[in-house]
Amino acid sequence: MKRILLALLLAAATGLSLAQSGSAGLAVSGTVSGSVPAQARVGGFVLDSSGAPVSELVSVPVNGGRFILELPSVTPPQRSLSPLRPDGIFWPGVLEPITVTGQASSADLRFYVYGDGNGNGRRDETEALQEAVPFVGKAVLVVSYSSAVAQVNAARGFQANLKAGWNGLLIEVGKVVKVTSSSTVSGVSLNAQR
Numbered sequence: 001m002k003r004i005l006l007a008l009l010l011a012a013a014t015g016l017s018l019a020q021s022g023s024a025g026l027a028v029s030g031t032v033s034g035s036v037p038a039q040a041r042v043g044g045f046v047l048d049s050s051g052a053p054v055s056e057l058v059s060v061p062v063n064g065g066r067f068i069l070e071l072p073s074v075t076p077p078q079r080s081l082s083p084l085r086p087d088g089i090f091w092p093g094v095l096e097p098i099t100v101t102g103q104a105s106s107a108d109l110r111f112y113v114y115g116d117g118n119g120n121g122r123r124d125e126t127e128a129l130q131e132a133v134p135f136v137g138k139a140v141l142v143v144s145y146s147s148a149v150a151q152v153n154a155a156r157g158f159q160a161n162l163k164a165g166w167n168g169l170l171i172e173v174g175k176v177v178k179v180t181s182s183s184t185v186s187g188v189s190l191n192a193q194r
Contacts, residue, residue, distance in 0.1 A: 025073035026143065026166040028134070030188030035130060037115030039130075042067045042132070042190065043123055044109045044143065046080035053112060054080055056123050060112070067190075071166050076107040076145050084150055084162075091169070092140045093177035095155040100151030104162070109143040113192040132190035139170040139178075140190050141185055 013108040035146060045053035055077050060069045075081075082088055084106040086098035112129040116122075123129070134141035146162040153159050158177040160169055170180040 025183075026071040026168050027069070027184045028071070028141070028143070028188055029068040029186045030134070030136075030190060031065050031069060031131065032113060032190045032191040032192060033065065034132070034190075035194045036062065036065070036113060036192050037128075037130075038151065039116045039119060040113055040192075041116045041121075041123070042069055043112050043114060043129075044069060044071055045047070045112055045129075046076040046107050046109050046145075048080060049082055049088075053110065053129065057109065059122060061116070061121075071109070071143070073165055075147070076109075080107040080147075081105040081147070082107070084146065084152075089152060089154075091142045091160075092171050093154070093156070093158050093173040093179075094152070095158070098152070099155045100150060100152055102148055102162075104146045104148040104164075105148040106147070106150075106162075107145045109145070109166075111143075111190055113190065130192040130194055131178075134188045134194045136170055136185060136189070136191055137172075137186050139172040141179070141188055143167070144168040144169065158179055 041059045043056045043059035046055050048054045084104045111132045113132050114127045144167050150162045156177045160179045168182045168185045172178040
């Protein structure tokens with residue numbers, strides 16, 4: 001009995017340390033408003049180099065106007081990855097001069113809302129995507145994958161420290177650009193646009 005209890009405590013402590021280290025992906029929760037279709041789902045899609053969605057990594061149903069999405073700690077598809085370079089960063093508040101420290105491949109994820117007409121729990125080609133820009137108060141949420149630790153600096157004090165894996169960056173643009181990183185982002189407001 002003592003061995004079982006000790007094993008359970010060890011497993012719980014290991015799980016807690018993994019969650020605290022940030023290696024466990026990214027959690028995003030909030031509300032959806034706007035043109036929300038019937039049987040709506042919020043999906044996280046990685047983009048290709050032209051900014052078009054290429055692959056749905058995760059999706060969840062919208063219940064009572066709310067969603068809770070947990071992005072798994074997986075590497076995005078190879079076709080969505082590109083070297084993290086100053087000329088390939090299109091986040092809000094990023095103005096020249098832009099510098100990148102560290103060697104990493106990256107991919108951005110965007111949120112889309114769609115109606116899951118056949119109820120299969122994933123998007124089919126016949127189901128229209130509505131882009132939904134995520135805000136938390138005045139800050140825009142940018143979700144970006146980095147294959148290694150890196151830093152992005154730009155004008156007006158922009159500084160984003162990227163960990164290896166998925167990063168939730170809250171970017172508030174003003175005279176100075178404030179960037180806050182988090183692995184758990186709540187209070188997100190998604191406005192589905194047709």
